[in-house]
Amino acid sequence: MSSHRVDWILTTRRQAAEEAARQVEEKLLQKDASYREASRELKQTGAKLALARVGGADTKELEMRMRKWEKIKAERLRKNGLTEADLLPRYTCPVCRDTGRKPGGGDCDCKRQLALEQLFEEDPSAKMLKEETFATFDLSLFRDTKQGEEPESPRSMMRTMRREALAFTENFAREGDRNWLLYGPVGSGKSFLCHAIARDMMDKGIPVVYQTAYGMQELFQSVRFAQAKDRAEREGALKRLMEADLLVIDDLGTETVHSVSVAHFFELLNDRLLEKKSTIISTNLEPPEIERIYSPRIFSRLFGQYEMYNIFGDDLRLRV
Structure with missing residues (x-):
């Protein structure tokens, strides 16, 4: 079996997991204005905080704002029966995140097993x-x-x-x-x-x-x-x-x-x-x-x- 088939399956799995996670957050953003505001503020404040750190400026106030909006975001998640984990992709293989590659390099065991399963199918x-x-x-x-x-x-x-x-x-x-x-x-x-x-x-x-x-x-x-x-x-x-x-x-x-x-x-x-x-x-x-x-x-x-x-x-x- 061609390795292209295995790579295609892994890519499909990864994209499906990431799209499912994106849809969960998209629905939450649409229905909860407070969550939407917290997410927007976190992105903006996070960008400012990064620039301040690079420039050596005082970041105390920005860090306080980050904690404030993180708390609000967590509260809105709880109100909606969700956790931070629900916003993350649920990959078939958490080790390689469906890339087929181990974090330290080399093929992941899941890729090797998938290749064997495809051989079984044939x-x-x-x-x-x-x-x-x-x-x-x-x-x-x-x-x-x-x-x-x-x-x-x-x-x-x-x-x-x-x-x-x-x-x-x-x-x-x-x-x-x-x-x-x-x-x-x-x-x-x-x-x-x-x-x-x-x-x-x-x-x-x-x-x-x-x-x-x-x-x-x-x-x-x-x-x-x-x-x-x-x-x-x-x-x-x-x-x-x-x-x-x-x-x-x-x-x-x-x-x-x-x-x-x-x-x-x-x-x-x-x-x-x-x-x-x-x-x-x-x-x-x-x-x-x-x-x-x-x-x-x-x-x-x-x-x-x-x-x-x-x-x-x-x-x-x-x-x-």
Whole structure:
């Protein structure tokens, strides 16, 4: 997605907030003559005070006049059920005031998150991320009885997983380097959990990248074979995978695995572990299959550094 789209959204937000604040004061100026007089006197006295200070003149009388009119203005605001804050723009991001730039320089987190949200909108997975949330998490879909060697019913297991997932998102600021691997049969609810976590984190303003394993593998291949004019864009997408506060990789094992993609995948996992960036991975593969398909090195990283969750139960896609 072009950065121009993000800049346009930020500009629109900023202008809307400033126009809304302007309209609040404009209505007050029109209906309250005393407020109108106080505002006019403050502007005029403020200008005189500034000139007096520059010229080194005595400012005592002007300062007294400023305090007088400030008091009157505050009283008129209270009479109208308003405060000074009501006259200020209510920016979507109070840190950068919807400029996209931090006060000390550099891109604001809100701009980075907005760019990610726009990427979600352009991704086919966006619909699932909007629909499969904690609010739509329906435990009644899961079987409430144990079968075979199951340690508990799928419903009981998913009730626990929902609680764990909510705790993950709520405590992310304090425990931001946790990593999960969700494994189990097709249709058991792993992707739903991934979607719900990603959506909740985005709603909290935390930079998230959601990527299917197939999309990730395609990106790895495209970086290798990209023409010069496309290389910067592809490498930028790969950089986002590396730098996102949370990376969600869904359906590991459904992609065609190549030596190039395995090497990139190991580098991605290893770099994120070193940088203490959280990653959540879902897969239909059992642990031995992961080691066989992706290499012992990747298996070691996953099963040594990740919290493992076996998601079991019936294929929900056959019930919905």
